[in-house]
Amino acid sequence: MTAASPSPAARALMPAIRAACLEAGQLALDLFRPGAQTAARTWSKAGGSPVTEADIGVDTFLHVRLAALLPEAGWLSEETADDRLRLSRRLVWVVDPIDGTRAYMAGSPDWAVCVALLDEGKPVLGVVHSPACDASYEALAGGGATRNGTAIRASAISDLARARLAGPKPMLDALARQQPFVAVDKIPSLALRLTRIADASIDAGLVSPDSRDWDLAAADLVLSEAGGRLSTADGGAVQYNRPTPVHGTLLAAAPGLVSPLQEAVQALRGTPGTG
Template sequence: MSTPPLPIAPDLLKAVRESCLEAGAIATDLFRPGAKTAARTWSKSGGSPVTEADIGVDTFLRIRLSALLPEAAWLSEETVDDALRLSRRFVWVVDPIDGTRAYMSGLPDWAVCVALLDEGEPILGVVHAPASHATYTTLRGGGAQKNGGAISTTPVSRLGEARIAGPKPMLDALARIEPFEPVDKIPSLALRLARIADGSIDAGLISADARDWDLAAADLILRESGGTMSGGAGEAVVYNRATPVHGVLVASGNGLSAPLLAAMQRLRETQSQRL
């Protein structure tokens, strides 16, 4: 039996959006368009980069969002994971700066991402991209918006007509199965999904190892705009697991989902025959 929606959801979305705008301003203070960031940078264990802006935004959002919904647990790229989230109905899922490498290099494709999970399902999402002048918002069942206006995916249903973004090795492999129009990689996974949602592109591929915080907010935005994201074999995306890591993912408008998954299946069969 599904749990009821939050009765304060519309007001909560407005407050979360305002919090993300403020968080974006914190990050923008150290962002240098076309140049190296003014923020101090270092590498985390595993080699991925982090900046003082990531930490500052994370701290700000944890204080602000926890005040908005104190009963919600917390899952963020820049905070030590707490298993308490596995037993909570509500969980904030946050990526302070999705696309940190782009941010560090002065490229515009980075975003502040916030989702709220209810029993593991996204019910609220905000993806705020200050340098791209785009703020995407959604509530489950309420459609998706960009800068306050309704958005929707494209009606494209043929792979040969599709504009697809993703890592070049994945695009090259898929193109050997069926032709399409490749799009330059969008460094922020959240923006890759959001641009499918607003019709800028038709589909996106995501390599293995994405995390809940990269995906949850933009996944709901995509769903509410008439799109879908799944594993490469069509399996559902599950959030708030003990290890919040995902395999290969594909995303598109609903009309393109079946042909894209069929092409991915043929790609897997071809690759297995070569082994």
């Protein structure tokens, strides 16, 4: 957890953000079908990734609600055309209306509504609300992290061989060829992959290249406030609100696993045939 106290402005906003995320989650739940295909209309965006009417509905709802709270803030969302005006704004909302759209479409509960507020490019408020999992994660910079209102901390494990790791199967398979660990089932939502490290459900995770700010910002704050860390493969800090909000390989881990995981991945990258 960061040493500074949360800003009064961010703390004052949290009840309204919590309420907006709960309402947004209910909008998505109305078209969600556990264990079955969604009732929502679906189509493919440019590039082939799927989208549903629930994604668009939640995005529109949150855009209206959050803009009313902070009219001066910029906006960055998976389902809204990028407005580069955000680059000149101190405050920026970063939103993923449904992180894990494919899971949502297939009836898996592993999807979430994600909202973060950036201040000078750093997350200061984050909510990851997963209504189908009955889990709401919240964090304020300097104020700790919670799951359903209860404080959470990442695990104290420091032995990578005993650590529970989640991530894309090709990355886990490559790592397993040189480093033992306990692989866990795929978590379709990247945000939930990070928050489950934050609440010690798992211990670490790998993130393949091409994740976006909206996949990460809210969950990154939850993880850091729970004592864990999200970093680049070489240990650098994750940067937000850049002209192109796309990231390379990232590592997420409980505090005792940050260095061991980084060393293992760096060794892997130096192995012939692994890139």
